[in-house]
Amino acid sequence: MNVQVMEQIEGLSEARTLERLQQAIFGLRDLFQTDHVVYHSLNSTGDQYAVLTYADSWVSRYVQQGYARIDPVVGGCFTRFSPVEWKSLDWSSKAARSFHGEALSAGVGSQGLSVPIRGPKGQFAIFTVNHSCSDEAWRKFVKANANDLLLISHYINQRALDIESQPETEQERQARRPLSPREADALRLLALGLNRAQVADRLTISENTLRSYIESARLKLGASNTTHAVVTALSQGLLPI
Structure with missing residues (x-):
């Protein structure tokens, strides 16, 4: 783990608000030089929130259309415990292909790695990095950074849980x-x-x-x-x- 990653983790440990967590997400995107970084959490009561770098228009579109129901990344992460390579998922259905094309048009990277996270009381979260690059460049990126990203994903989830559990002022x-x-x-x-x-x-x-x-x-x-x-x-x- 390099010094910059350690600094990001230290910064995460100091995050006390979702605003600060959002800033950390942008910092991670810049550090790893990817198109996007996303953390999305859902608890057992259905409450959900996200800190991410996607355009507002794409997030709104995703929610309006209920794309979580057909997004292969969500389905793949829900049934697995280890990091999920997007290209290992089944994108063959007409709905998935259409969704994928729309996501690419909205600036979502063509390559992606998502980490499924399971927390207390039924909490489920996904931490994702995605980028547009060749298969070979992505393979090298994952090989170099997968362990750090896995560690960071759990730091972010813990901070999010801590922030959520804070009593309202x-x-x-x-x-x-x-x-x-x-x-x-x-x-x-x-x-x-x-x-x-x-x-x-x-x-x-x-x-x-x-x-x-x-x-x-x-x-x-x-x-x-x-x-x-x-x-x-x-x-x-x-x-x-």
Whole structure:
């Protein structure tokens, strides 16, 4: 394990919020020089959250279409305990091929390695790195980094569990109120793939005002970032699309 990986792990141990965990995910992407890094967790009550580097539009599309039901990576990880190479999975069905093509168009890497993680009380998580490169380059990457990625995946999962188990502050409890119509509109348009400038134009407000709506919605939903807020709102049925 090199010094940079050790520094990332030390940084993870100091993460006390999902926002900090999100920053760590971007740091890992830059460290390993991959297209994307993703951590997605689901507990026994159905609550889920993710910290990731995908575009908001792709995350929203994935949730809206219920792609987790047909994503071979999710199915493959759910039935295995060791890291899963994406190319070892069955992508032969029409639905899987269509999903794969759409994912590539959204910037998801063509090569991927996903680590299934099983935690306490039925918690299940997947840690993924993916990148667009040749088979040979990917083989060398996995050989050089698989052990470090496996270790990091469990550090991230433990930090996420620790953060989730922290009691809510009074400020956080006060923030968890229903979304206002404007907040819901802002998240709904982001979920449809519009960028912030387009959303502000559609709502005839300034980008500064839009930023306030998004931040307020994020706090109410207990989300770590805008993507997390959109996904949470969609999963709770708060955004009719």
